[in-house]
Amino acid sequence: xxxxxxxxxxxxxxxxxxxxxxxxxxxxxxxxxxxxxxxxxxxxxxxxxxxxxxxxxxxxxxxxxxxxxxxxxxxxxxxxxxxxxxxxxxxxxxxxxxxxxxxxxxxxxxxxxxxxxxxxxxxxxxxxxxxxxxxxxxxxxxxxxxxxxxx
Numbered sequence: 001x002x003x004x005x006x007x008x009x010x011x012x013x014x015x016x017x018x019x020x021x022x023x024x025x026x027x028x029x030x031x032x033x034x035x036x037x038x039x040x041x042x043x044x045x046x047x048x049x050x051x052x053x054x055x056x057x058x059x060x061x062x063x064x065x066x067x068x069x070x071x072x073x074x075x076x077x078x079x080x081x082x083x084x085x086x087x088x089x090x091x092x093x094x095x096x097x098x099x100x101x102x103x104x105x106x107x108x109x110x111x112x113x114x115x116x117x118x119x120x121x122x123x124x125x126x127x128x129x130x131x132x133x134x135x136x137x138x139x140x141x142x143x144x145x146x147x148x149x150x151x
Contacts, residue, residue: 010049010052010053010056013039013049013056014053014055014056019055019056019059020059022035022039022056022059022060022063023059023060023062023063024063025038025063026059026060026061026062026063026064026067027063027064027066027067028063028067029067032046032047032060035060075108075111075112076108076112078102078104078105078108079104079105079108079109079111079112080104081101081102081103081104081105082101082102083099083100083101083102084099084100084101084102085097085098085099085100086098086100126140127140128140
């Protein structure tokens with residue numbers, strides 16, 4: 001069969017070459033389902049092998065950690081803003097290097113803070129209901145007080 005991966009038993013994957021292939025697929029961002037397909041096995045088989053064979057689980061984990069760190073670093077860089085160099089051609093045809101600045105990305109900042117400090121930054125609406133059926137219900141809203149009076 002012509003597939004990206006090799007068909008076969010787990011022992012074919014617990015080799016230096018096989019584990020590097022698994023790590024690479026994980027680093028490339030493939031899901032476990034896509035990796036299982038490349039291996040010629042079902043996702044449930046891959047999940048079972050990950051439990052039974054720590055080498056397979058570790059290779060996948062290692063590959064995913066690398067790309068996760070790269071994305072985290074890129075997100076942080078985007079949130080803080082950064083300088084970079086870019087080559088451009090002048091009107092005279094000369095290639096020159098110029099320094100540019102990418103301003104901080106507010107969306108990246110919000111995403112970072114909501115995930116890193118959820119207790120302070122997540123969008124949270126707390127609604128409490130008190131009372132019994134047939135009686136007044138008191139609703140307390142934890143959001144900001146809005147004053148529409150123009151007095």
